[in-house]
Amino acid sequence: MSTLAPQRAPQPVQDDDVPINLNIKPVGADRAFNGLLAGSSALVLLLLSAVVAFLSWYGFKAFRESGWGPRLFTDPTWSPDSHHFGMMSLLVGSVAIALIAVVLSAPISLATALMINEYAPRQLKPLLTGVIDMLATVPSIVYGFWGLLLISNIQAAPARWLVDHVSFVPIFRTPSTGEYVKSIFACGLICAVTIIPIITSISREVMAQAPRDVCEAALGLGGTRWGMVTDVVLPFSRNGILGAILLGVGRGLGETMIVFLVLSPGNHLTSALLGPNGLGSIAWQITSEWTTASPINQSGLVLLGLILFGTTLVINIVARLIVQRSNASVL
Amino acid sequence: MTQTLEPPQTSLPPQEEPIVDRPGRQRTVPLRTVVEMVGSAVAAVAVVWVAFTVAGITGPLGFAFCVVTAFIVIYGLVCWQQYGMLPMKDRLATVAIWTGALSALIPLVAVIAYVIIEGFAVVFAQFPHFLLADMSNLTATSPVTAVGAGAAIVGTLEQVGIATVLTVPLGVLTATYLVNNSNAFSRVVSNVVDAMTGAPAIIAGIFIYLLWVVPQKEAGQTGFAAALALAVMMLPIVTRASQEVIAIVPGSLKEAALALGSPQWRSVVRVTLPTARVGLITAMILGIARVAGETAPVLFTAGGNPHYNWNPFNGKQDDLPLLMKELIFQPGNNVRRDAWGVAFVLVLVVLTLFILARLIGAKKPGPSGFTVPWRTRRSPEEEAEL
Numbered sequence: 001m002s003t004l005a006p007q008r009a010p011q012p013v014q015d016d017d018v019p020i021n022l023n024i025k026p027v028g029a030d031r032a033f034n035g036l037l038a039g040s041s042a043l044v045l046l047l048l049s050a051v052v053a054f055l056s057w058y059g060f061k062a063f064r065e066s067g068w069g070p071r072l073f074t075d076p077t078w079s080p081d082s083h084h085f086g087m088m089s090l091l092v093g094s095v096a097i098a099l100i101a102v103v104l105s106a107p108i109s110l111a112t113a114l115m116i117n118e119y120a121p122r123q124l125k126p127l128l129t130g131v132i133d134m135l136a137t138v139p140s141i142v143y144g145f146w147g148l149l150l151i152s153n154i155q156a157a158p159a160r161w162l163v164d165h166v167s168f169v170p171i172f173r174t175p176s177t178g179e180y181v182k183s184i185f186a187c188g189l190i191c192a193v194t195i196i197p198i199i200t201s202i203s204r205e206v207m208a209q210a211p212r213d214v215c216e217a218a219l220g221l222g223g224t225r226w227g228m229v230t231d232v233v234l235p236f237s238r239n240g241i242l243g244a245i246l247l248g249v250g251r252g253l254g255e256t257m258i259v260f261l262v263l264s265p266g267n268h269l270t271s272a273l274l275g276p277n278g279l280g281s282i283a284w285q286i287t288s289e290w291t292t293a294s295p296i297n298q299s300g301l302v303l304l305g306l307i308l309f310g311t312t313l314v315i316n317i318v319a320r321l322i323v324q325r326s327n328a329s330v331l
Numbered sequence: 332m333t334q335t336l337e338p339p340q341t342s343l344p345p346q347e348e349p350i351v352d353r354p355g356r357q358r359t360v361p362l363r364t365v366v367e368m369v370g371s372a373v374a375a376v377a378v379v380w381v382a383f384t385v386a387g388i389t390g391p392l393g394f395a396f397c398v399v400t401a402f403i404v405i406y407g408l409v410c411w412q413q414y415g416m417l418p419m420k421d422r423l424a425t426v427a428i429w430t431g432a433l434s435a436l437i438p439l440v441a442v443i444a445y446v447i448i449e450g451f452a453v454v455f456a457q458f459p460h461f462l463l464a465d466m467s468n469l470t471a472t473s474p475v476t477a478v479g480a481g482a483a484i485v486g487t488l489e490q491v492g493i494a495t496v497l498t499v500p501l502g503v504l505t506a507t508y509l510v511n512n513s514n515a516f517s518r519v520v521s522n523v524v525d526a527m528t529g530a531p532a533i534i535a536g537i538f539i540y541l542l543w544v545v546p547q548k549e550a551g552q553t554g555f556a557a558a559l560a561l562a563v564m565m566l567p568i569v570t571r572a573s574q575e576v577i578a579i580v581p582g583s584l585k586e587a588a589l590a591l592g593s594p595q596w597r598s599v600v601r602v603t604l605p606t607a608r609v610g611l612i613t614a615m616i617l618g619i620a621r622v623a624g625e626t627a628p629v630l631f632t633a634g635g636n637p638h639y640n641w642n643p644f645n646g647k648q649d650d651l652p653l654l655m656k657e658l659i660f661q662p663g664n665n666v667r668r669d670a671w672g673v674a675f676v677l678v679l680v681v682l683t684l685f686i687l688a689r690l691i692g693a694k695k696p697g698p699s700g701f702t703v704p705w706r707t708r709r710s711p712e713e714e715a716e717l
Contacts, residue, residue, distance in 0.1 A: 026594075026595060027594050029594055029596050030594050030595045030596050032596075033595070033596030033599070034508075034595075034596075036504065037504050037505070037507055037508035037511070037512075038508055038512075038516075040500075040501050040504035040505050040508065041504075041505045041508045041509065041516070041517065041520045042520075043501060043505075044501060044502075044505045044520060044524065044566060044570060045519065045520045045523055047563070047566065048523050048524065048527045048566070048567065049523060051527070051530075051534065051535070051538045051563060054538060054541070054542060055534070055537070055538055055541075058541055105435075107431060108431045108432075108434055108435045109435060110431075111427065111428045111429075111430070111431025111432050111435070112431060112432040112435040112436070114428050114432075115428050115429060115431070115432035116432075119425065119428055119429065119432075130689065131439075132439075133685075134682060134685050134686075135439045135442075135443075137617075137620050137621060137624075137681050137682070137684075137685050138442065138443070138624070138678060138681065138682075139623075139624025139625070139626070139652060139677055139678070139681060140624070140626075141624065141626045141652050141655055141656060141674075141677075142442065142446060142624070142655075142674045142677065142678055143442060145655065145659055145670060145671075145674060146441075146442050146445050146446070148659070149667075150441075150445070151438075154392065157390060157392065158392060158393070161393070193438045193439065193442070196435045196438075196439065197439065200435065224417060224418065224420070224421035225421055225424075225425070226420055226421040226424035226425070227417075227421070229424070247529075250529050253531070254529070254530070254531035254532065254533075256531065256532060256533050256626070256627040257626045257627065257652075257656070261656075261659060283531070283533060286533055286537065287533065287627070287630060290537065290540075290630075290631055291631060298541075301537070302537060302541070305531070305533060305534055305537055308531055309530055309531055309534055312529055312530065312531060313526055313529065313530075316525075316526070316528075316529035317525075317526070320525065
């Protein structure tokens with residue numbers, strides 16, 4: 001099997017559609033037209049880099065104020081008005097929410113992608129694909145509201161059980177007594193629901209490109225369907241799946257409204273994830289503090305936003321490189 | 332002489348039908364398998380029920396979890412005993428995959444079901460009223476017939492409309508440039524656009540707030556400011572999507588146009604863009620659907636307004652996501668009920684856009700292609716030349 005499986009089928013050549021390098025002398029209208037196109041590109045570049053440049057300039061005040069050094073990360077409190085810019089709890093909280101979301105949603109999404117591609121009746125395939133893509137466009141505030149009313153209450157009972165019985169594991173503890181509703185874990189759980197359509201949609205498309213003849217060869221040699229999945233489909237689409245999962249992490253990091261609606265943060269560094277008043281979140285901090293913040297506080301919040309942006313950016317770039325290497329036409 | 336000339340047209344070359352290569356698959360489930368599965372399921376429920384009764388535990392969630400675990404164990408043992416190791420793995424994997432897929436689909440379908448059931452009751456309580464009234468009569472106990480999302484619908488339409496008008500031409504022109512040129516500049520633009528597609532939505536909101544709203548003090552929060560924030564989010568999405576659509580236009584079409592002596596600009600305007608038209612419209616609608624539901628960019632920029640404000644350039648304006656957020660944070664159950672109504676309208680708008688995009692996208696650029704209305708006939712001079 002091993003000699004069969006990971007070999008890629010020859011990629012279909014784009015039937016001689018490689019553009020020829022034509023040496024045409026541009027006429028005057030061509031120059032004007034190209035100027036228009038280049039001008040609009042320059043405008044787009046200017047606008048988008050202006051966002052980063054302007055926010056960096058604005059956040060720089062807080063960066064200077066915080067005293068350059070590692071105090072940004074070692075200071076335990078976030079209170080820019082009294083010159084404390086400790087963003088460790090906020091950053092860790094944001095990352096924790098994204099990680100919980102992805103750890104919960106990735107296996108489920110991959111199972112769904114496999115179900116649509118390999119297990120479901122063929123007639124259902126277009127319908128299921130359409131439904132998953134459609135669910136990816138449902139606004140996150142709707143997911144957040146639904147999760148606030150339903151999911152965060154449902155998860156409270158198992159959370160209580162975990163705290164009562166398995167609290168020797170540091171993450172299954174609660175930072176403070178109280179309801180288990182507005183926790184980091186609840187946010188991660190609701191974000192997981194929003195991420196499922198994204199990971200499913202991308203990984204399904206990647207898996208569908210696994211060479212069909214190799215799949216059939218595996219079945220023809222007497223392999224089981226699961227054997228075909230593990231030895232042909234998954235090795236072929238490994239990169240694409242990894243990229244899809246990383247894009248899910250990026251989406252979870254940038255999620256604003258769910259965290260804003262559900263979380264009740266305490267802004268102190270802790271490993272306990274199952275109750276309120278624990279880790280904070282960058283998105284929560286910006287949305288709830290922004291309108292009443294003093295200029296220096298706003299500058300600190302901009303700095304927070306930039307750090308979130310930077311983290312997301314790195315993850316997205318890595319994801320895109322990995323997906324590109326898998327030859328998938330998605331994204 | 333009444334010779335009718337065929338209008339010049341653009342079309343894709345006829346595609347060869349791909350060979351349909353479908354795997355053969357066993358269709359019917361043998362009776363034996365059904366018996367094994369049902370038997371294992373009954374055994375699992377029985378075992379867990381006895382265990383729960385003896386231990387005195389209750390809880391539907393824990394019960395379901397334990398039943399599924401017990402079923403997998405029992406069914407695995409049955410299969411192992413009946414068929415051996417390899418088929419057991421295969422069957423357990425099938426069970427695991429269906430379980431995983433169901434646990435993904437159930438919450439997703441539940442979201443839509445909740446929005447439809449809860450929202451339907453609000454929106455259709457007194458039919459067009461909720462879509463037309465504004466929120467000026469909102470109190471914690473006000474009945475659903477007193478309030479409505481009309482002002483927010485107007486706001487969303489205007490803000491998203493302005494954002495579309497601002498970004499689509501710019502995005503399509505830039506995408507055309509990026510596809511047709513491969514130099515250092517185009518690579519930089521392409522990478523920056525890529526990077527901004529993944530930016531957290533809140534970034535767009537605080538950028539426009541600091542740049543546009545703050546300098547204007549009180550008058551800063553308008554529908555137009557919200558539209559700008561949405562445009563910052565939408566620009567990279569539209570550019571990137573158009574780039575992908577334009578890139579798949581067959582190069583042979585462009586070359587044919589150039590070979591017939593058309594200048595480059597005309598080959599783009601008359602051949603490339605018309606051929607990509609369907610894809611461009613789809614990309615545009617998906618971009619609109621994506622930003623229409625975004626809350627973070629409009630959070631600080633639109634301002635929110637319980638009354639109708641038709642003018643996006645003056646005064647605060649409401650929109651659907653913002654109104655929903657406001658309602659969620661208001662005290663009182665009735666207000667929450669109204670939030671479901673807003674969610675219903677919002678999801679309806681987004682899903683309608685999505686389905687529209689799919690319907691248009693499913694239409695292949697047909698053999699007739701696209702005729703540019705202002706150039707369908709040759710001018711008399713050109714005709715004389717022929």
